[in-house]
Amino acid sequence: MQIREATRADRARILAFLKAEDPEDYVISWIGRFLAAGRFVLLLDGRKVAGIVHGRLAPDGSAWLSAARVRPDYRGQGWVNRLNDFALSTPGLRSARAARMLITHENTSSRRAAAKGGFTQATALSFMEWEQPVSRKAPAGARSGFARVSPRDFLESARGSTLLARQNGFAYMSFNGAFTLDERSARAARPWLWLSPASGPVMACMFPDTGERWMAIQAFRSNSTVASGLIDFARARRAESITVILPAAESARRPFARAGYTASEWAKRVLIYDKKVRPNYTRGLTASRGAAARRTRRR
Numbered sequence: 001m002q003i004r005e006a007t008r009a010d011r012a013r014i015l016a017f018l019k020a021e022d023p024e025d026y027v028i029s030w031i032g033r034f035l036a037a038g039r040f041v042l043l044l045d046g047r048k049v050a051g052i053v054h055g056r057l058a059p060d061g062s063a064w065l066s067a068a069r070v071r072p073d074y075r076g077q078g079w080v081n082r083l084n085d086f087a088l089s090t091p092g093l094r095s096a097r098a099a100r101m102l103i104t105h106e107n108t109s110s111r112r113a114a115a116k117g118g119f120t121q122a123t124a125l126s127f128m129e130w131e132q133p134v135s136r137k138a139p140a141g142a143r144s145g146f147a148r149v150s151p152r153d154f155l156e157s158a159r160g161s162t163l164l165a166r167q168n169g170f171a172y173m174s175f176n177g178a179f180t181l182d183e184r185s186a187r188a189a190r191p192w193l194w195l196s197p198a199s200g201p202v203m204a205c206m207f208p209d210t211g212e213r214w215m216a217i218q219a220f221r222s223n224s225t226v227a228s229g230l231i232d233f234a235r236a237r238r239a240e241s242i243t244v245i246l247p248a249a250e251s252a253r254r255p256f257a258r259a260g261y262t263a264s265e266w267a268k269r270v271l272i273y274d275k276k277v278r279p280n281y282t283r284g285l286t287a288s289r290g291a292a293a294r295r296t297r298r299r
């Protein structure tokens with residue numbers, strides 16, 4: 001068995017692995033985005049791909065690990081944590097002082113693996129979705145009230161957000177990961193920063209390279225004004241659908257449900273796991289070759 005970083009030349013074998021496991025896997029349609037930002041790490045059995053994970057830096061400089069997949073006949077042998085360790089030791093992620101990942105509440109295998117890898121649950125989030133075909137445009141001249149804002153003014157307006165406090169200080173942006181909000185991450189997230197006098201601050205990202213008119217929004221307040229204001233914002237930006245990131249609490253979801261949003265099927269309750277890592281972590285590199293951990297019991 002071998003673990004190594006993927007190169008662009010591995011694109012086809014990564015896609016073949018993903019399609020064989022689950023043709024509906026979202027990573028397939030986002031492969032270009034995954035390859036452009038961060039790197040995949042591969043678990044290889046000879047020439048066969050037996051597992052993958054993707055690592056990238058989040059806006060606060062932490063490592064964001066996602067797209068962990070291990071072929072069923074290799075599961076239960078600790079490979080995902082070896083993949084994660086290897087990813088954290090690669091040049092792109094070596095500077096990170098924390099590693100984080102998102103796991104759905106129901107994914108007990110992944111949660112077990114996270115616990116064994118030294119991760120602990122940092123916060124629980126819930127996503128709400130809204131959708132409307134773009135042909136039903138906002139009326140001419142409609143204004144959402146949202147305007148772009150500087151990192152400094154954004155931080156000022158987000159300070160004291162009870163919603164952020166309920167997320168234990170972690171903001172989340174699809175694909176980019178969970179991150180603490182500070183000067184560094186606000187600067188890195190500059191294109192996402194918006195402020196409205198009525199609705200306050202939000203982080204919003206449109207992902208134009210995916211070809212979808214879909215907007216991911218990290219809210220900082222939850223009330224009826226924000227819930228309907230974000231629909232106006234989406235329509236003004238000609239978005240067809242929105243995913244709003246909220247703390248996993250009924251009280252945070254309620255104003256959005258009343259405004260016509262529905263709870264995300266896969267992300268009604270998603271957990272952010274976190275662990276501290278030493279910068280210049282090298283354990284993974286020394287573990288790049290070797291036998292699987294001995295199985296101590298039947299699954």
Ligand SMILES: CC(C)(COP(=O)(O)OP(=O)(O)OC[C@H]1O[C@@H](n2cnc3c(N)ncnc32)[C@H](O)[C@@H]1OP(=O)(O)O)[C@@H](O)C(=O)NCCC(=O)NCCS
Pocket residue numbers: 067068069070071072074075076077078079080081102103104107108109110112113116299
């Ligand atoms: C989640 C996943 C990456 C874990 O990889 P792994 O290398 O098998 O992880 P581990 O060996 O640490 O096993 C973790 C847990 O999986 C469960 N498990 C063990 N063997 C298993 C098997 N054959 N099939 C399913 N789950 C199994 C066990 O609960 C195990 O914990 P335990 O050893 O304490 O009992 C893998 O199960 C997978 O690819 N799942 C489908 C994709 C997915 O859910 N990815 C994660 C997205 S966040």
